Amino acid sequence: MFMTYEWVQITDSAEELSEMILQSEQVEQYEKAYHAVYNDKNLAEEIYAFTRLKEQYEEVQRFGKYHPEYSRVMKQIRVDKRRLDLNEQIASLRLAENELQDLMDQVSFIIGRSVSEAVKIPSSNPFFSSDSSCGGSCGTGGGCSCSA
Structure with a gap:
């Protein structure tokens, strides 16, 4: 494939768009929320513990109610998930993730429609x-x- 002037323009436009997205308010909010969650040692440990519990949950799911730890894991995962869901920092991170995803969806829609309606x-x-x-x-x- 030869690099034509048209390809250079497309590449430059893509890089410019990428920079605009990275400098957007949505990315800034996401980065703040992400650092607030993962720089909090206690919260990061809770997330890590929840991740380990999710692995146990997946193991229990393979065997269903016949697994010896079924009741304990099922109850614990609901309790821990609820506790994490109610954490203000995690809620802010999820909100920032959704805002950033909406921005990416809008950009994808505009680019896609500029190529073809199909x-x-x-x-x-x-x-x-x-x-x-x-x-x-x-x-x-x-x-x-x-x-x-």
Whole structure:
């Protein structure tokens, strides 16, 4: 493949867009929230402990109620998840993640539509994915929120 002037322009535009995204308010908020969560030693340890518990949960799920630790793990995972969900720093991180994801969805939508109206654009936002629904031919039986 030869590097043409058109490719150089596309590459430059992509780098410029990338810089604009990295300098956005959404990225700034995400970075602040991320550092607030993971620089808090106690909270980071709670997250690590929850991750280990999730591994136990996956093991228990393989055997279901016949696993000897089923009741304990199932109760503990709900309690720990609720405690983490109610943590203000984690809630702020999730909100910042959602805001950043919305920005990325909007950018993807604009780029996709500039290429063609037929481009299928994956999105976590139903507003953007309604026009780009797979129309039932994805093979997931509607798992992708299409109209299968």
